Amino acid sequence: MHILLNIFSVIFLLIISNSVYSKTIQIDFTPYETYSIEVAHIDVGDTIEWLPNADHNVEFLAGPDMNSLPEKSKFNVFYSVNFNTPGVYLYHCTPHGNTGMLGLIIVGNNFNNLKDIEEIELSPVAKSVLQKLVKISKSNL
Numbered sequence: 001m002h003i004l005l006n007i008f009s010v011i012f013l014l015i016i017s018n019s020v021y022s023k024t025i026q027i028d029f030t031p032y033e034t035y036s037i038e039v040a041h042i043d044v045g046d047t048i049e050w051l052p053n054a055d056h057n058v059e060f061l062a063g064p065d066m067n068s069l070p071e072k073s074k075f076n077v078f079y080s081v082n083f084n085t086p087g088v089y090l091y092h093c094t095p096h097g098n099t100g101m102l103g104l105i106i107v108g109n110n111f112n113n114l115k116d117i118e119e120i121e122l123s124p125v126a127k128s129v130l131q132k133l134v135k136i137s138k139s140n141l
């Protein structure tokens with residue numbers, strides 16, 4: 001009985017600590033000129049890491065605070081961003097943004113600036129990809 005109780009308390013502590021401490025997720029690149037995760041839901045304080053790639057990078061187009069967007073990543077260099085402001089972030093790959101290589105990040109389940117995101121000027125293909133990603137972001141809450 002004591003052993004069982006101990007096991008339960010360890011499991012309980014693991015669950016609690018997981019929800020208290022911030023998480024890190026990694027995004028890679030597919031052979032189809034897309035990000036391996038196109039829509040990421042994260043909590044405030046979480047970190048996203050993009051793996052190094054010779055052909056692709058990460059350039060933020062919009063976020064909840066337009067005055068302090070994360071800086072553009074360099075090619076072939078590991079890139080990590082810690083997200084502390086809730087809201088929707090839109091980024092693309094500098095050379096492939098026009099062909100729809102976009103990514104969306106929703107921090108803290110906050111869609112307050114979604115309208116600003118949807119008004120960003122994009123190529124027709126990128127615009128249609130953005131619409132698809134926005135639909136996905138609302139459906140997998």
Ligand SMILES: [Cu+2]
Nearest residue numbers: 055056093096
């Ligand atoms: Cu690219």
